[in-house]
Amino acid sequence: MLTGKHILLIVGGGIAAFKSLDLIRRLRERGATVTPVLTKAGEAFVTPLSVSALAGRKVYRDLFDLTDEAEMGHIQLSRVADLVVVAPATADLMAKMASGLANDLASTLLLATDTPVLIAPAMNVRMWQHPATQRNLVALQEDGVARVGPNDGDMACGEFGPGRMAEPLEIVAAIEAKLADGPLAGKRVLVTSGPTHEPIDPVRYIANRSSGAQGTAIARALSALGADVVFVTGPADVPPPEGVSIVKVQTAEEMLNAVTAALPVDAGVFAAAVADWRVAGASDRKLKKSKDGLPDLAFAENPDILKNVSNLRKNRPELVIGFAAETNDVVENATAKWKRKGCDWIVANDVSAASGVMGGSDNTVVVIDASGAETWPTMPKEQVARRLADRIAQALKN
Incomplete structure (x- = not known):
């Protein structure tokens, strides 16, 4: 619940602004006070009257309204809230935030605030993927700005892909976290x-049986303890957790790029089952059967994400945790991996077919660190996640 919490909500321009109305309602249902700020572009999609009616408070719109300055100056307005939320956060607003521009009320508030900021990006897929927007995103992350979404989906412009603003309940979960x-x-x-x-080609690929259930449970448990979680996920079977920043990738190289972009962080938990190899020179056309027999597939080694992060000289997380999925000699193999990778902990488990771990609801893990190997009893993956999250919290506290 958000009883007693004060949210400063900045509503940017874009068709996603209509979701801000439901967001206000959901926040007030949970006891939050919402002070709305509406940009000029936002007014093209939602009216000040509708925003004010749902918030039950005055809508702030103009930087140079002298009456407002006398009652509550923009500096005070930017600092009395517990959290500043920008939803939708357009490409323009993100660019202003990253560059430190302050030419309207919204951007001035964002530059003047010493309050934590959460953005919910929303824009066309091409705008989201543009290098300028991605550079701005990295700058905002380095400044400590939290993010929820964007999601994949249909756009108002008719395109499909990442850029849809997170749903109101997802944003609420992120705010609560x-x-x-x-x-x-x-x-x-x-x-x-x-x-x-x-x-391998446009229709075939190399993969493994990881469902993503354990990683999802860990992200959810960390978020429940108050962490700002960046969740980088491959094409998992289970839906991603709510209330975290989600980055979807397909390949190991894409995952490495997403991880690098997310740094710096206080801790990194590398629970993904990253493929060790990829096909060198994957075909851009579907491979056909041939009288010449089976195609020859040449393999190349994928980047070692855990080792790369563990051995960073700059921006290495305080705590780096790897996972070791083994089918035999679990402790011996995982201990060797811990030494080889240079991480702080390894969480090892038996993923042989008989264990039922991959795709199952339970897990049996061994945590390996400088003090040795600690075997945990078999328990649901959610419970493993909570226990690991508690251990991480204790380590970061110390």
């Missing part, structure tokens, strides 16, 4: 999850 008074409040944690798909 951001304002949680847990032991990980103020900490930023990266979690990788799911398999990777390495293409």
